[in-house]
Amino acid sequence: MKFNENLHAIRKDRKLSQEDIAEKLGISRQAVAKWESGTAYPDITNLIQLSELFCVTIDSLVKDTAECSTIGAIKKDIHKEKIIQFLKTATKFTYAGKGKEESIPCRPGSHDLKFEQGELKYLDTYIGGEKFSGEETVFENSNPVWAMNYSGRTIDEPFSGDFLKEVLLLRPEEMPFRGPRVYQSGNYTYHNAYDGDFFWFQGKEEIFWGDKKVFECFYHGGIVK
Secondary structure: OOHHHHHHHHHHHOOOOHHHHHHHHOOOHHHHHHHHHOOOOOOHHHHHHHHHHHOOOHHHHHOOOHHHHOHHHHHHHHHHHHHHHHHHHHHHOOOOOOOOOOEOOOOOOEEEEEEEEOOEEEEEEEEEOOEEEEEEEEEEOOEEEEEEEEEEEEOOOOOOHHHHHHHHOOOOOOOOOOOOOEEEEOOEEEEEEEEEEOOEEEEEEEEEEOOEEEEEEEEEEEEOO
């Protein structure tokens, strides 16, 4: 694809209007329309701004090659990394990091925790306590792009909520589903078994006190569109 086709495809993929692009770059909507129609071409300053806005290289915007312009490849390599890093940051400022106060619940009896950074927004909403169910969702420009449902329970004492939060802060970048595969602190041991990848996955986590299982949680999710 050519530049105008690349720009149009990436903009649609990110669910942005020509007005959105114009506002973010400080230019007119007509200028963006001309770029997409192929009747005009951005200068180097605008190209740099576009690459930063979309989190892609300038090459992927301007080169007429399938390798550089494939939107699926951009999603898997760059967009995935962007969401993962945001998830790790959001975790530090919500439940696991004991960072923010709860927001007004969106459902009766629910606990809602929110974090926003730029065009990204994270919402963790759950119900229950010793037995609970919930969902983590990431929104980009108010559109849901990633979600994970979970349901778990405390089985026995001595369960430690602080240990669970410690584990959740260790989301691995390659597979950010709850905590790492295995983690141990004192007499507590955490196990996390899952199948799939960032785009579609399911798994189960368990916490043991010595040889006794005291907690379990099942989860599944992936990219939504």
